[in-house]
Amino acid sequence: NAGVIQTPRHKVTGKGQEATLWCEPISGHSAVFWYRQTIVQGLEFLTYFRNQAPIDDSGMPKERFSAQMPNQSHSTLKIQSTQPQDSAVYLCASSIGTGGEQYFGPGTRLTVL
Amino acid sequence: QQKVQQSPESLIVPEGGMASLNCTSSDRNVDYFWWYRQHSGKSPKMLMSIFSNGEKEEGRFTVHLNKASLHTSLHIRDSQPSDSALYLCAASRTGGYKVVFGSGTRLLVSP
DSSP, X not given: OOXXXXXXXXXXXXXXXXXXXXXXXXXXXXXXXXXXXXXXXXXXXXXEEETTEEEEOTTXXXXXXXXXXXXXXXXXXXXXXXXXXXXXXXXXXXXXXTTSOOEEOOOEEEEEO | OXXXXXXXXXXXXXXXXXXXXXEEESOTTOOEEEEEXXXXXXXXXXXXXXXXXXXXXXXXXXXXXXXXXXXXXXXXXXXXXXXXXXXXXXXXXXXXXXXXXXXXXXXXXXO
């Protein structure tokens, strides 16, 4: 079991460019979560899927952020027109059920210049 | 919207000392509490969980839960420099509700 896989591990974009982050959850886990973490804001919930269906996106900045889960083996987080304030570590986690132990991936460190 | 409050925000304890971290949920229906540990540059990893009133011990780590007050605490005895990390508390309840994380307590164990 390789755990939750996130790619890329590091991404640098220029202001206004698009960034797509990938997550492969642990096989058999039905829930997939996306978080953003910075020193100042801490761990912020963005969105989650259960059995590939979007359930709660209350933490997503509405205008430029979107997430999808086209199949049970991967989810993507897309940020359009990236801004310096989007710089953060983006963490993906999966769990067997919605309220159970979450297994985190190594994260993608996004730097927007 | 459930909130999970952690205190203190940061804590410094000497090597060999006792570290005590606190966490309270605002949701009266919460059923489960989790403690995650995140070392610098790493991702969070579940440390301990507690579902029933009382105490649970694993090595140097002890977790207490008081469901009536929706309060849990994590105690680390004989703290080691390797215990220095961000400790995140999380709470959830049955019925398909998502886990909610607190903002964390940053622990530094000084040699």
